[in-house]
Amino acid sequence: MALSVEITAFCRKFARDMAEGTVAIFAGAGMSAGAGFVDWKTLLAPFAEELGLSIERESDNLVRFAQFSLNHKQGNRAHLNDALITAFPSLASPSENHAILARLPIRTYWTTNYDKLIETALTDARKTPDVKHVDSQLPVTKPKRDAIVYKMHGDVDHPQDAVLTRDDYEAYGGKHLGFVNALVGDLTGKTFLFIGFSFSDPNLDHVLSQLRLRYQTGQREHYCFVRVPQKDTYDSDEDFAYAKARHRHMVIDLKRYNVTALEIGDYATITEALKTIENLYRRRLVFVSGSASDFSPWGEMAVNAFFRDLGSILIDNDFQIVSGFGLGVGNSLISGAIEKAYARKNTRLDNFLQVRPFPRDIADADERAAIWHRYRQELLSLPGIALFFFGNKEVGGKIVPADGVRKEFEIARAQGVAAVPVGATGSMADELAAEALASPAGLSQAMLAAITALNQPIADLNNLLQPTIDAVKALAAE
Incomplete structure (x- = not known):
């Protein structure tokens, strides 16, 4: 509509x-x-007949009609009280x-x-x-x-x-x-x-x-x-x-x-x-998802610098960051955001940042999975835009795709969040971007343009900053 x-x-x-x-x-x-x-007219209609009045004709002044009914009962309002409770x-x-x-x-x-x-x-x-x-x-x-x-x-x-x-x-x-x-x-x-x-x-x-x-x-x-x-x-x-x-x-x-x-x-x-x-409102809140144990080809120092700059620039453009504090991603992102937020005078940190670290100390695997699913659903009910970076983790000495990033992507889409995988960072983000571009039905023009732009290979990670910010701005204005 x-x-x-x-x-x-x-x-x-x-x-x-x-x-x-x-x-x-x-x-x-x-x-x-x-x-x-029911509305007021329906609420009071049962009392019209005993007053010899029409509720339709009295509909412009139902307060007066209620008074007439009270007067008729000689000030006893029990019938009006009962009508309220029933209605x-x-x-x-x-x-x-x-x-x-x-x-x-x-x-x-x-x-x-x-x-x-x-x-x-x-x-x-x-x-x-x-x-x-x-x-x-x-x-x-x-x-x-x-x-x-x-x-x-x-x-x-x-x-x-x-x-x-x-x-x-x-x-x-x-x-x-x-x-x-x-x-x-x-x-x-x-x-x-x-x-x-x-x-x-x-x-x-x-x-x-x-x-x-x-x-x-x-x-x-x-x-x-x-x-x-x-x-x-x-x-x-x-x-x-x-x-x-x-x-x-x-x-x-x-x-x-x-x-x-x-x-x-x-x-x-x-x-x-x-x-x-x-x-x-939600499009001013940006969820940043991602995890990284492997930082290639740029190296951990360059990746940390990228996320610190990203956090700073998002705050500088009046976006609020929502983060689950992903491994290898969250700390640098939050550091950059806090540094920029504190550089502003007379502002509160919670106007710019919502950090919800995942509860990790849950021994039972099934219980942990259930709690994390609910936690992700609540976390992703906040933002209107979600960015997905990297998405890899170490398991048994091997680097594998992070299934948590996929889960967050799927929940985001199910909740109507503009979910944008940054394929240029590789790993799970690359898989999600390829899938989205292969089946673009349902993607808005701004989302399709954002996923396409952020899926281009880059040599210098810094060159990804401006396209990312431009994509977020376009989605916020959509």
């Missing part, structure tokens, strides 16, 4: 901001609907969109939803979420958290505290001032992406209005996905024309809050955009 020029430009900007740690997600009811949950089961599975977001380095989530899909997706991604659904939790920091999930309207496990009715909304500013202040702070300093949100929530409207009055034209730009009205969903041309006119006015009105509408024709476009953001 081809994304529009506007959405593609947004994906590039959001990926850059995400790398800087300055983004947040705001998930509305539409995002949970993608996981099979949002705790064991439901997150959607693909949840899974993509959870894999990304996003540390701040806001939601008006009561379900547990965001925190479940983060846990599935082996991350630790710090969930806040009442103000008393705000000052407490969960140890080793990877992301904060602000559930500003409550949690399904505590339905009695959920924000549902007009009474709840009117009291929100006084009862939940901590959430209001936290949201104001995040909207001031982070780029928000709203997904599945209709901008009909009074609490968010109040916060956005505060920001608009405070910063005027200096507000931070935020984004939201908005579906353009589709003719086949309307009963008449008149209704369709009205919907289009209303849509245009809504898009213009969002600009008052510096929220840019990303217009989509169907909800599958959101998934495609999130995948694009993930791909753009």
